[in-house]
Amino acid sequence: MKSLQASIFCLLYVAVCRVLAIYMPVREYAGTSFFDRWDFYGFYDNTTWGNVTYQDRANATSKQLAYINGAGNAIIKVDNTTNIAPAILVYRNSIRLTSQDTYDVGSLIIIDALHIPYGCSVWPSFWTLGAGKEWPLAGEIDHMGNNQVALHSTPGCFQAQGVIQSGHTIEGDCSTDRGCIVGEAKPNSFGSGFAQAGGGVFALQMDVAGIFTWFFSRSDIPDDIKNANSSGPVDTSKWGMPSSTYPATACNITQFFGPQQLILLTTLCGVWAGEPGNYAQTCQGNCVADNIIGPGSPKYDNAFWEIQYIRTYLVDSQVQALPAASSASDIPSSTSTITTPPSSTAQGSDSSAPDASSTGNVRPSSWAVPRGIPRIEFLMTVVGVGALVLI
Template identity: 60%
Template structure:
């Protein structure tokens, strides 16, 4: 297995087999997720994240009978009148399971939400600690009419993207504790937006390992055989995956220190502290004001604001053998590990939202406006809203 750990200009190689843990797909897709059921109190978008009953009854989450794919969408049928506060219904989902070091995450997507005001993301959020103490991994995230996906880690100070990381993506930020995180932009075509949809979608994969965190993207026609020929019970190896788009080797970030077990999160917000910032909104293929999209019928503006997901598969590493022939565990967990459950009825704030400050610390300056919300474990989370507008402003 190609770990992607760059040491003195060379990879550190390990051979590993990843054993299947769970497949989120088909009629059982939504049973393994919690619905947020609250306003967007983290990225401050103009949405209300619905509960499961509302999501089902309004057709915002369902299984497409023709394809068996999971559909997750923004409401595009309700007429929203202009008002002081304008919210449109949308969806945010968090897995009941949390995935430890040694995990592999593969998502096959046919359509990612896009369009003016639209801000989708598929990401992971560390459990058990205040954000960002347990880490965050942004796997799919971009806004409006952008055509390139962006990847990022969010941590407390001390974790960086190595300057000599062996990756194909374009590094935009190396400090993972900044508001935008340590950010890498996809350079392959058709990784987001209309181009992604027209190409038939593709596959994103994330390896969470003590040696580092690595992320890949393949357009539909380029998916490696190890993935395209796999099923829900197949083991997985990375020998035909090639160079990752984003590589965060442990040489510049102690993964065991900065990342706890991670919940998977899927959401779609509108406008907010990235997509809705006027200068960013107008420079990402949109004109006028972001909020004007939210007001009105929602049709056809939000006809492309939906996820179409074939599956999400998760794996845990078995014993590995490195190139010296020594047998060792690739991570802190094995395939026989019991995944931690973090199911909770309390709202689960996104860490990719309002920053705790440019230095990544929890804000405590009484002179600055503070947002107090609860994480999914009920702990009080302080967020310094003065820094919200620097997030992702690259």
């Protein structure tokens, strides 16, 4: 049945069939080595102005915010043990990871997660950002963002009209502040529903013919992905209709999107989760006063990622090693494996001020709640496609 759906899809939209292909594995982030090729962004949230302090590798480990659990899965969480006292500006500790590898057109990215952070004030994100250039000169791909996918680019990139996709188009111009957005139509792709369904798989393919994303709930994961391992290929022609489709007929992919770094984070409040219109859709009260301040549990007990793996692939003919990314926005860190499971020891109360041991955490004295923000990155992305950058 799934093969028939794929065949019908190809007949309806020939351009897409150009990218339905076999991909060979290049990198797996999983198990005890999951964190080895990521930089911890030991800084404040300088993109969406959330009420978080992103921890460096040492603090993330000692505070048990990033570790490998007994099942061998990566846990990446928001601090839920600290009782934060009221203050003019308050921040709760969280994690932002940036991949040391970069991925260009021709890549495929798959993430298998059992749990994605959710709750009032919580905004998780898995996305990609063009490396080495000022935003958005090398593009941005937001995948897994509050039931939406979005591309960001310089002027001239659009989502073509009448595309074949299961999601619904919200915005077609990729150069707007919001980007060109497609809403995910499948259930259980976010929040508590995602966790209750046992999680699922997100995939992103970036090809010269276009950018395409898929979401599969746990019970709907194609056998091609379900039966794959870290050394075997996958065939996107067996996956059926994409959740979002951005064909190159309206956006020259190689012109607007350069090599991408993967970014995974959880922020709190700020200009997305804390925006009154967004916050009021599912929560009551004030984002900061009723969530950030006070004890972290039970409010942030579900604000964690549990990831089985992230796998990256290239079209068979393109598998090769390239230089790793060099990004001034990331603070270098060691690549020691983090395998410490959580203990029951709670942290003492504090105001979640920047850690003295992390020099990058000191905020400018002029920093204030967002007003006239020079640049806001929409969230949630996974990239796909291109020559992977490995060392």
